[in-house]
C-alpha cells in the first residue's frame with residue numbers, strides 16, 4: 001500500500017489555530033418552518049429555535065444557516081420575500097431575532113441568514129409600485145418587464161421556462177398604461193424564473209444594487225455572521241434575452257458562461273462589491289453561495305479571493321453512492337478549490353433535494369441522483385439507505401474543509417414520500433400539473449419526542465396544548481426516530497453525529513487542510529475510498545460489495561456500523577461502512 005503525494009496546503013498546528021472559522025465550520029441548516037414550534041400553531045418559529053439552541057450546541061455544530069425568515073406570503077416557503085428588513089409574523093419579530101442571535105453567540109454558534117437577491121415577492125412594495133405604474137417608469141425598471149411577441153403582444157417575450165415548470169413570463173393588466181399598452185388591457189410581461197409570485201429583479205439597476213447593499217448592512221449591523229446567497233448563479237440575464245431554443249435541461253448551466261440567464265460572467269462583479277462590505281466589518285462577515293454550475297471550475301470562480309468565501313458542493317450531494325463517482329467528485333472539488341485558495345464544503349442534503357437516506361435506498365445504477373425525478377417508481381430499501389447515509393456522513397465530515405448538515409439528517413430521517421396530495425404546498429406540484437410532488441417530503445416538521453404527531457414539534461413554554469396541526473403532516477413512521485428516542489443510544493444516528501462532531505473538534509487532522517489517497521497496487525482496495533490526513537488520521541469507506549481488511553496497528557476511533565473480525569483477529573470493514581482510524 002502506498003501513499004500518493006500529499007495535496008497542497010497541509011495545515012500545521014500553528015496555522016490551524018489561525019484558521020478562520022468559516023474554512024472548516026460544520027453548519028447546521030435550520031429550515032425554520034419545520035424545526036421547532038414554540039407557540040403551538042403548527043409552524044416552526046423563533047421561540048422554538050431559541051428553546052432548542054442548547055440541543056444544537058450539544059450536537060457540536062459551529063454555525064446555523066437559517067432559511068428565509070422575512071415577511072412572506074409563502075408562495076415558495078419564504079423564498080418570496082415581501083420585506084428584507086423584517087421577520088415573518090408566523091416566526092416572531094425583530095426583537096426575538098436579536099435575542100436569538102445573542103443567545104446563539106453565547107453558545108458559540110454563529111448565525112448565517114439567507115439572502116434572496118434574484119427575485120422578491122409580488123407583494124413586496126416595489127412590485128406593487130411597478131404594477132401601479134406605467135410601462136417604462138422607474139418603478140418598472142427595478143424588474144424585467146417586456147412587451148410580448150405576436151400580433152398584439154399575446155405571446156411571452158421569449159421561450160424561457162420557470163424552474164418550477166411552465167413559462168417564465170406572466171402578463172399584467174395595465175393599471176396606468178401607455179400608447180402601446182392601454183390601461184385596463186393585458187399589457188407587458190414580467191420575468192419570473194421561479195413562481196409567478198416571485199418576479200425577478202433587474203440587476204442592471206443601480207437602485208437594486210444599492211438596496212441589496214443596504215440589506216446586507218442592516219443584518220450585519222445586527223450581529224449576523226454571514227449570508228447564504230440564494231440562486232447566486234442567477235441575477236444577471238443576457239441583455240438581448242435570446243430564446244433558449246432546443247437546448248436540453250435548460251436549468252443546468254452549460255459551464256461556459258454563455259447561458260442566457262444562469263452562471264453568467266457578469267455576476268461576479270456583484271460579489272466583489274459584497275465582499276468589500278463583508279470585509280468592512282470586524283470580525284469580517286462571510287458568504288456561502290448556492291450556485292449550481294456546470295462544473296467545479298465554474299464553481300471555483302465564485303470563490304476567488306475577492307468574491308464569496310465558500311459554496312455548496314452540489315456535485316458531492318448528487319453523486320451516486322459509487323466509489324468512482326465519489327472519488328472523481330472529491331478530486332475535482334479539491335483541485336478547483338485549491339486553484340482559488342478556497343476551502344471546499346461538503347453537503348448531503350438540503351430543503352430542495354431528496355433526503356440522502358431515500359436517495360441511497362435506491363439502486364445506484366446512474367451517476368447522479370438528486371430529486372424525485374431521479375427516484376420515481378424505483379423500489380427503496382430504507383435500511384440500506386440509512387446504512388449508506390451514516391457512512392456518507394463520516395466520509396463528509398472527514399474531508400478537508402467545511403460541511404453542511406440539513407436538519408433531520410442527524411436523525412437519519414428518510415424522505416416522506418407519501419404525503420397526502422391535499423397537503424402538498426411546493427409550487428413544483430402545482431406548476432408541473434401534478435406530475436411532480438416537489439420538495440415537501442424533505443420539509444416535514446422534525447420529530448422531537450413522543451410516539452405520535454406532533455412528536456414534540458409543537459411545544460409551548462407554558463405547557464399548554466398545541467392549537468394547530470404541523471403545517472405538513474408527520475408520518476407515523478417518525479415514531480422511534482425522535483431526538484428523545486435516539487438521545488443516549490450509542491447505536492443511534494444522533495449519537496454517531498455527536499461523536500463525529502466531537503472528534504472533528506478534537507483531532508487536529510480534521511477540518512481545513514489536505515488529504516492523500518491510500519492506494520494498493522494489488523487491487524485490495526478496489527471499491528474503497530481510503531485517505532489519510534495529518535497528523536495520524538485515516539478514513540476508509542467501503543463501497544464494494546465485500547468486506548475489506550483494515551491495516552494492522554491502527555486504532556478505530558469511530559465507525560458508521562459494526563465491524564467484523566476474522567478468525568485470526570484481523571478487523572474487517574463491511575460493505576457500505578465508513579471507519580475513522582488513528583494511525
Ligand code: GLC
Pocket residue numbers: 076079116194230231290351352
Ligand atoms: C433556491 C432555494 C429554493 C427556492 C429557490 C427560489 O434554490 O433553495 O428553495 O425555491 O431558490 O428562491
